[in-house]
Amino acid sequence: MPKSVDPLERQEEFITASWNVIAREGLAAASLRRVAAEAGCTTGSLTHYFSDRQALLTATLRQAHFAAGMRMQHAAQDASTDFERLRAVLLESLPLDATRLREWKVWLCFWGAAMNDDELSNEDARRYSEWRKLLRTLIAPLHDDPKEESHLLMSMIDGLGLQLARSRQTGAALARQQKACAAALDAYLTRFQI
Amino acid sequence: MPKSVDPLERQEEFITASWNVIAREGLAAASLRRVAAEAGCTTGSLTHYFSDRQALLTATLRQAHFAAGMRMQHAAQDASTDFERLRAVLLESLPLDATRLREWKVWLCFWGAAMNDDELSNEDARRYSEWRKLLRTLIAPLHDDPKEESHLLMSMIDGLGLQLARSRQTGAALARQQKACAAALDAYLTRFQI
DNA sequence: GTTGTTATATAACAAATGTTACGAGTCAAG
C-alpha cells in the first residue's frame, strides 16, 4: 500500500540530522525547519515521523545514549583482566577523540535543557542510572566498597569529561589536554589502588 | 538633571531578575519581556540599561561568577591551617545548600549555551582560569605537585557538583545526597593524603 | 518656573517558531 520507506530508518535519518545541527549550532538552533533542511526535506516529512519537537529531541538524546551504551559494552569485551576491563570502559567514556568530544558537548547542551524539561530529565536519569550500574559491576571484583568507589570514580570521569567538553582548545593543544586527562585518570586509578 | 536613579543599582536589579528567571524557567525563557516583567517593568527600561539580550545574559553570568568568587575568598579567610583553608573553599564550592544548588543549575544552563556563544564562553573561561589559579595556590603548601593535584581535585569537584546539579532529588533525599558528596570529598582528601 | 537630561512605557516591525491542515504524489494490493 504505502511508498516503500522503512520508517525506522527514516526516523534515524532525522535523528542524525538533529544531532548534527545541535552539535554544530546548539540546541536552540534545532528547530523543525532547521533539522528538516539538514535532512534534505521539509517539515512535512519531519512531523510525519515525530509528533513534536519534544519527541524529536527526546528521541535524539535517547539514540545517543543507546549508541554510547553500545560502545561501552563493546569496550568491555576485549579485555583480559577485570582491571583492564574497567580501564577500557573508563577511557571509552572520556571525550578523547573528536566524535566523543562532540558527544559530550551535545550532552552538556541537553543537561542544561533537562533542567526545565521532564522528558529530557527522565531520559538523562535513565542513562545515568545505567552508567552507575555498569561502573559498580566493573568495580565490584576490584574493591570491597564498590558503592563509594564508583561514586568517586564516576564523579572523576564527569569532571574530566566536563573539562574537555568546555575546553576551547583545538588542534595540538586540545590533543595535549586530552592526553593529560587520560593520564590523570591513570594517576587516579594508581593512587586509589584500584 | 535626570531622574534620581543609581544606574549600577538598577542594572543589578535586572541582573537579579534575569538570574531568577533562568533559575526558575531556564535560559531559553529569559527573554527581554520575561526578565522585565520579573523586575516589575517593561522592556523599555531594560533596554535602557542593557543594549542587547546578549549583554544582559553576559552580565548575569559575570555577576554570578563575581559573587561566587567573593564567597570563595570569604571561605578561605576564617581557617587556621592550610588544609582547613583548602577544605573550606572546596566545601563552599559544592552545591551543598539551596542557593548554591540553584547556582550550579544555572551554570549548567550557561555551559550549554556557551558551546555556541563566544561571549559566554569567554566569561566562562575567565572564571575557570581564576578558579584553577585559586586551587593551585591553596594546594601549593600541601603537596609537591600542585599542578596535577589541582587538576584531579578540580575535576572531582566538578563531577560532584554536576551530580548534585543534575539530581532530581528533593527534600530529605536531596539532603542525603548532598551529605554523601561532602563525605566523598573528605574521603578523597584523606585517601589522596592531602 | 523654565529647561534639558534621564527614565520608562507603549508600540511597531520583521523574523522565526511550533503546530496544523491540505493536497499532490507514490506505490503495492486487489
Added chain:
DNA sequence: CTTGACTCGTAACATTTGTTATATAACAAC
C-alpha cells in the same frame, strides 16, 4: 487499472522573539 494507505511538500496560523523608535513623565540645574 483502480483503489487506498503512506509519504511528503506547501502553506497558513497564531505566538513569541529581539530590536528600534517615539512619546510621556520625572526631576535637577539654573
